Amino acid sequence: MAEMFDLIKAEKIATRDAYGKTLVQLGGENKDIVVLDADLSKSTKTADFAKVFPKRFINIGIAEQNLMGVSAGLAAAGKIPFASTFAIFATGRAFEQIRNSIAYPKLNVKIAATHAGISVGEDGASHQAVEDVALMRSVPNMTVLVPADAEETSQVIKAAAAYQGPVYIRLGRLALPVLFDSSSYQFEIGKANVLKDGKDAVIIANGLMVAEALKAVNELSGQGCDVAVVNCASVKPLDKQTIIQIAQQTGAVVTAEEHSIIGGLGSAVAEVLSENCPVPLCRVGVNDVFGESGRPDELLVKYHLTAKDIVEAVRRVIAKK
Amino acid sequence: MSDLKEIACRIRQDIIEMLEKAKSGHPGGSLSAADILAVLYFRIMNIDPANPGWPERDRFVLSKGHAAPVLYAALAEKGYFPREELQHLRQTGHFLQGHPDMKKVPGVDMSTGSLGQGISAAVGMALAGKIDQKTYKVYCLVGDGEMNEGLVWEAAMAAAHYKLDNLIGILDFNGLQIDGETEKVMNSSPLSDKWGAFGWNVLEVDGHDISALTDTLEAAKQVQGKPTMIIAKTIKGKGVSFMENQAGWHGNAPSPEQAEAALAELRGEN
Numbered sequence: 001m002a003e004m005f006d007l008i009k010a011e012k013i014a015t016r017d018a019y020g021k022t023l024v025q026l027g028g029e030n031k032d033i034v035v036l037d038a039d040l041s042k043s044t045k046t047a048d049f050a051k052v053f054p055k056r057f058i059n060i061g062i063a064e065q066n067l068m069g070v071s072a073g074l075a076a077a078g079k080i081p082f083a084s085t086f087a088i089f090a091t092g093r094a095f096e097q098i099r100n101s102i103a104y105p106k107l108n109v110k111i112a113a114t115h116a117g118i119s120v121g122e123d124g125a126s127h128q129a130v131e132d133v134a135l136m137r138s139v140p141n142m143t144v145l146v147p148a149d150a151e152e153t154s155q156v157i158k159a160a161a162a163y164q165g166p167v168y169i170r171l172g173r174l175a176l177p178v179l180f181d182s183s184s185y186q187f188e189i190g191k192a193n194v195l196k197d198g199k200d201a202v203i204i205a206n207g208l209m210v211a212e213a214l215k216a217v218n219e220l221s222g223q224g225c226d227v228a229v230v231n232c233a234s235v236k237p238l239d240k241q242t243i244i245q246i247a248q249q250t251g252a253v254v255t256a257e258e259h260s261i262i263g264g265l266g267s268a269v270a271e272v273l274s275e276n277c278p279v280p281l282c283r284v285g286v287n288d289v290f291g292e293s294g295r296p297d298e299l300l301v302k303y304h305l306t307a308k309d310i311v312e313a314v315r316r317v318i319a320k321k
Numbered sequence: 322m323s324d325l326k327e328i329a330c331r332i333r334q335d336i337i338e339m340l341e342k343a344k345s346g347h348p349g350g351s352l353s354a355a356d357i358l359a360v361l362y363f364r365i366m367n368i369d370p371a372n373p374g375w376p377e378r379d380r381f382v383l384s385k386g387h388a389a390p391v392l393y394a395a396l397a398e399k400g401y402f403p404r405e406e407l408q409h410l411r412q413t414g415h416f417l418q419g420h421p422d423m424k425k426v427p428g429v430d431m432s433t434g435s436l437g438q439g440i441s442a443a444v445g446m447a448l449a450g451k452i453d454q455k456t457y458k459v460y461c462l463v464g465d466g467e468m469n470e471g472l473v474w475e476a477a478m479a480a481a482h483y484k485l486d487n488l489i490g491i492l493d494f495n496g497l498q499i500d501g502e503t504e505k506v507m508n509s510s511p512l513s514d515k516w517g518a519f520g521w522n523v524l525e526v527d528g529h530d531i532s533a534l535t536d537t538l539e540a541a542k543q544v545q546g547k548p549t550m551i552i553a554k555t556i557k558g559k560g561v562s563f564m565e566n567q568a569g570w571h572g573n574a575p576s577p578e579q580a581e582a583a584l585a586e587l588r589g590e591n
Contacts, residue, residue, distance in 0.1 A: 034452065058448060058483075066441050066475035073445020076423070076431055078376065079452070081445075096435060097472070101442055105423050105432040 007211060010177035016114040018150035019171050020045025022157040023082060027053045033161065034074055036060055036083045038067045043173075044084040044114045064089045068097035068109070075107035080161060083109060087116035087129035087170060091136055102166050103141045110160045111136075112169045117258035118291035118299045119174040119208060128291040134263020136168040137236050143189060144236040146170040146257075146265070148210035151180040152233055155187035163189060170207065172258075174296045177211050192239035194246065198228030201252035201314050204243065204269055206232050208305075209256035209284070215307035220314060227314055238268050244276050252317040253281045256310050258300075261285035280320035282313040325531045328398060329359035333560045334587050335394035335407055341580035343411040346419065349570040351391040353495040353528070353555040354462060358395040360534045361460055361491075365542075370400040373427040379457050380430040380446050384439025385464035385493060386420040387572070392429070393417050401428035437470030439463070440490065444476045447488040447548075458542060461490045466498030468509035474519065480548040481520025488548040489541045490521075493528065495557035497568045516550040528553030560587055 027033050027049055034056045041047040041059065050057035060067045064085055071081040083090070090113040091098070102109045113132065120128045136144045145160065145167060147153040153171065160167040187193070192204070196217060205213040210231050220227050228246055232239065247253050253273060255266035266283030273281055286303055300306055332355045340346040362368070366379040383392050390410065397404045402416075409415035416425040420434025430446070433439040443461035450457050467473060480488050492512065500506045509515070516523045522544045526537040534553065541549040557571070558564030561583040564575075575583055 034449075056452065060475075060479055061482075063475040063479070065437075065472045066444070066479055069438050069441020069472065069476065070445035070448065070479060072438075073382075073431070073442035073447075074449045075445075076442060077380075077446045077449030079449050097438055097441070100435045101432070101438045 007177050007215060010179065012175035012177055013150035014173060014175045015147055015150060015153040015171040016045045016173060018153035019112055019114070019157055020048035022154045023049040024052050026158065026161050027056065030080065030161065032078065033080045033082065034058060036067055036071055036081055038062055038064050038085040038089065040085050046084045064094040065097050068094040069101050071109045072101035072107050075109045081109050082112050084112045084114065086127060087113035087132040088127060091129065091132040091168070095135055099139050103139045106141045106165050108164055108166070110167045110169065112157070112171060114171040115173045116170045117172060117207065118286065118303055119172055119258060119296040121173070121296040121299060122293050124293035125290040130260045130286045130291065131263065133170060133235055133259050133265065134267070137263065137268065141166055142236065143167045145189070145233055146206040146235055147233050148207055148231055149176055149179040151178060151182055151185060152187050156233060159187060159189050172208060174208065176208050179211060179214070187233060190234050190237040190239060192234065192242040193231045194228065194242065195231050196229040198226045199250060200226045201254060201318050202228040202230060202246045202250045203254045203256055203310060203314065204230045204232050204265065205256035206235065206265055207258050209258055212305070212307045213256050213310055216310035216314065219307065219311055225314070232265060235265050235268055238272065240272050240276070243269060243272050247273055247279050248277050251279050252321050253279055254284060254310060254313045254317050255281070256284040258305055259285055260288060262288055280317045282317040284309050284313050325359050325363055328363055329356045329531070330587055331398060332359060332391060332394040334584055335397070336390045337561065337575060337580050337583045337587065339390050339393070339407050339410045340574040341577060342408055344574050345411060346390055346574050347387040347572050348564060348575065349497065349557040349567070350385060350464060350493065350495065351388045352559045352561060352564065353557045354388050354391045354493050355559065356529045356531055356534060357462065357491055357493065357553055358391050360531060360538060362395045362399050364535055365538045366460065367457070370428065373401060377455060377457055380443070380459045382431045382439045382443040382446070382459065382461040383421055383433050384443070384461050385436065385467055386433030386439060389419065389421050392421060396426070396428040399428070402426070436464070436467045437472030441472055441476040443488060444480045444485065447480065447485040448483060450487050451483065451485065457487065459488045461488065463490055463492050465492060465494045465496065465503050465509065465512070468512065469507045477516065477519040477521065484546050485548045486545050489538065490548065490550040492550055492552045493555050494552050495555045497557045497566070497571065499568065499571050501568050512552055520547060522547050522549040523552065524549060525552045525554070528555035529559055562586060
């Protein structure tokens, strides 16, 4: 039940901070893990790892193409590289290095990109990746993971390290409510998590939009609307079975992501629904525009990425049933 | 050295035969590198064809991936896979791809084809060797046209920064790229000064002189504290007179008649 997530009291931690801490833990457990950064280690939080394991930390400088190429070479020689920079530079500037040097030979590189989405805030559109999931999802052999909170991030990083092959992990700058508990929550690559069941509609969300979806469900339940929530951190591989089952059960689907509605979670869900069980769908996301400078909370309101926007989308999609 | 010359000549014949059968591919830059690969694979590199994944092996990265035929010919000659496979270059359902694929071909240490990326990966392999305190060397063949790629210089900077003396680059300096002379398409000279300024030890050699190539590579192995770039002056299309120094033979396969003439010349029959 949504009530189990006490969002107001919840401690807030950015997924990038959870990444930094988890890396240090993994570094102690597996000596093959090496970490690379492109002069952003204080922002991406790989500096935590660099302090503890300086010999296994490689700063490549402001050279994202080389960040990916060097990571590929390290993986070809048996290492497990975690390559970090901001999401736009990782997936945009170095797209072809990722495609040809990492994904094509299926090398064991983990691309952990921070500062995804418009919640980057003040730095503005040049630094706000809203296309990264679309880019990474289109590449064969690539796994794409978008965790919703600190606990899920920790589990995602560990799952990526244990998995053999390239993984893209989308992380954020903004402190987010901690939703999950390590004792009761379990992330698995390729599995979606049903956080709340429901019969009138389902919200399929990931990243910071999961907390917004839970807030939306609380508001909707007060209005007599029984809405399910699915956390879909694994965008690729996508848990088609869970999505089809809950879409059939509810007959109306809303997707919610801090990413362009083109090519991300909304598109992935639309592809599954249209081929398997067409039901009304409404996508909440960045509507094919660039972001801008501003406070993250203000931008999330301006770009329609809040619980209120999800509530409205749920009402719209139910009306189409 | 005569054995290496013979091997290089056989590699050149294989290149011509492969490309004629494939009806596409890149003869010029494959022929220019035949002597370099003969020396690397049959004199310099510490490798075991029976165990292509041996962790202690020396690595070779063909950063100018379009010269795949010269690599495949060297690997087949060395015994990594049956020579018959050479006949199936670039054909559907066979493993010798147009550009090297490390997942498909035994002995290929890195998938390449997009220029600039191989040397970047070679830097990663050399870094891994340093982290693990291994003694293997990483050899990387780059093209002179490839010097246009910004990534080459990102990789060059990082290799010198991390003092990767286990990385040895060989620059196939044949002076031509697809659209013509490198100096006219995009002038990257002076290459020796550039690599030196990036912190590399730079050696220059005649890329068709087997003995000089051997000595230069042996010298590069002894260098400490910095990576080495060997600028090997070569002739694009070397060994086939009508292909030599012709940019037009960068990416065109010979017809059966042209292949026959080229093979006759390589066999010393005319």
